[in-house]
Amino acid sequence: MKSNEVILVPVDEVHILNPRVRNQTIAEEIRRNIRNVGLKRPITVTLSTDVKIGKKYDLVCGQGRLEAFIDAGETEIPAIVINADKESAHIMSLVENIARRNNSPMELLNGIKYLKGQGYDDAAIAEKTGLGREWIRGLVRLLEKGEERLVSAVEKGRMPLYLALKIATESEAAVQIALTEAHEAGELVGGKLIAVQKLLERRNHYGKKLSTSSKKAKDISIDELNALYANDIKRKKRIMAKAEQLRQVLAYTAAALNKLLRDEHFTNQLKAEGMNDIPQQLAEMLREVR
Numbered sequence: 001m002k003s004n005e006v007i008l009v010p011v012d013e014v015h016i017l018n019p020r021v022r023n024q025t026i027a028e029e030i031r032r033n034i035r036n037v038g039l040k041r042p043i044t045v046t047l048s049t050d051v052k053i054g055k056k057y058d059l060v061c062g063q064g065r066l067e068a069f070i071d072a073g074e075t076e077i078p079a080i081v082i083n084a085d086k087e088s089a090h091i092m093s094l095v096e097n098i099a100r101r102n103n104s105p106m107e108l109l110n111g112i113k114y115l116k117g118q119g120y121d122d123a124a125i126a127e128k129t130g131l132g133r134e135w136i137r138g139l140v141r142l143l144e145k146g147e148e149r150l151v152s153a154v155e156k157g158r159m160p161l162y163l164a165l166k167i168a169t170e171s172e173a174a175v176q177i178a179l180t181e182a183h184e185a186g187e188l189v190g191g192k193l194i195a196v197q198k199l200l201e202r203r204n205h206y207g208k209k210l211s212t213s214s215k216k217a218k219d220i221s222i223d224e225l226n227a228l229y230a231n232d233i234k235r236k237k238r239i240m241a242k243a244e245q246l247r248q249v250l251a252y253t254a255a256a257l258n259k260l261l262r263d264e265h266f267t268n269q270l271k272a273e274g275m276n277d278i279p280q281q282l283a284e285m286l287r288e289v290r
Contacts, residue, residue, distance in 0.1 A: 006042050008076040011069055014045055015055040017086070018093040019063065030064040031071060039065060042078040046089045057081070060089045091118060095128045112140055138165055145169075148210040149203050158195050160187055167200070175200075204231065 033040075043062025048055055059066060060082065069077045084092065095115070115125050122140075126133040138161045142151050150164040159182075166178045179196065182188040188196055260266045 006078050006080055009045060009057055009079045009081075011066060011075060011077050013056040014043075014059050014066060014077075014079075015048060015050075015053045015057065016059045016063055016066070017089055018059075031068040034065070034068050034072070039069075039078055041065070042080050044082060044092075045079050046082050046084045049086060058086060058089050060084065060092050091115065112136065112143075135161060138162075141165065142168055146208045149199060149208055152210060153196070153199055158192060158199070163187075163196075167203075204235065 041062075043065050044060040045057035046060055048058045050058075057079070062079075066077060112125060115128075120128070122133045122136045126136050139151060139154070142154070142164060145168050147164070147168045150159075150168060153159045154161050154164050163178055163182055167175050170178075179188065179193075183193055
């Protein structure tokens with residue numbers, strides 16, 4: 001058989017070495033693409049050496065494409081057969097999954113940990129996946145801290161990695177400064193900033209994990225209830241403090257504007273500019289603080 005030669009292999013003769021649960025939206029997109037334009041890239045397999053499995057090939061990459069063909073009722077799929085032992089094929093499959101960056105946080109962590117267990121350092125993993133050494137290192141640090149929500153946000157491009165690391169490791173005051181700096185630098189603007197703020201609220205309320213399924217009341221300890229109550233009080237106090245700060249700023253502004261409106265030189269200047277009146281809502285607010 002020639003190297004890189006594409007052949008047709010029976011779908012029921014392919015064993016998935018590294019099965020993963022695929023996001024249904026992604027899976028449907030793969031199926032739709034194959035229906036519309038056909039299979040653009042063959043799957044990659046190697047000859048199986050495990051007689052217990054009872055299948056001729058081990059899948060190296062292309063689980064989504066293989067499953068799409070099976071769902072469509074196809075009996076054969078185009079494939080490239082490479083020469084690799086089971087361990088090498090498994091590692092190649094992991095590397096492809098990591099590089100695609102559409103894994104769940106735990107799949108990423110387990111995949112990277114497996115590669116590390118095989119003796120690969122951050123530089124080697126980065127070279128194989130094309131993701132960058134600092135990205136790998138930062139991602140592992142977040143995952144080891146259980147920061148699934150932050151990893152997901154980084155993966156989806158909703159926040160930069162350095163900001164996620166600050167959120168995971170630094171104080172709330174330092175995080176707020178980092179958010180302000182990111183906003184001023186144009187890294188968090190508009191919808192991105194709102195999305196990060198909502199993420200932080202969910203993280204504070206539900207925890208670091210992506211699963212938001214709450215425990216049953218009988219499973220929640222008194223200490224956990226006290227912690228939830230204390231966190232809720234802190235959150236409300238922060239909201240009240242911000243509201244009071246805003247009220248003071250508005251009161252000061254209204255008082256200053258009132259004083260200016262009583263200044264003859266200021267009002268004459270306004271008239272000279274053709275500004276003979278002010279909005280009704282503003283006028284009513286100024287009357288309230290007099």
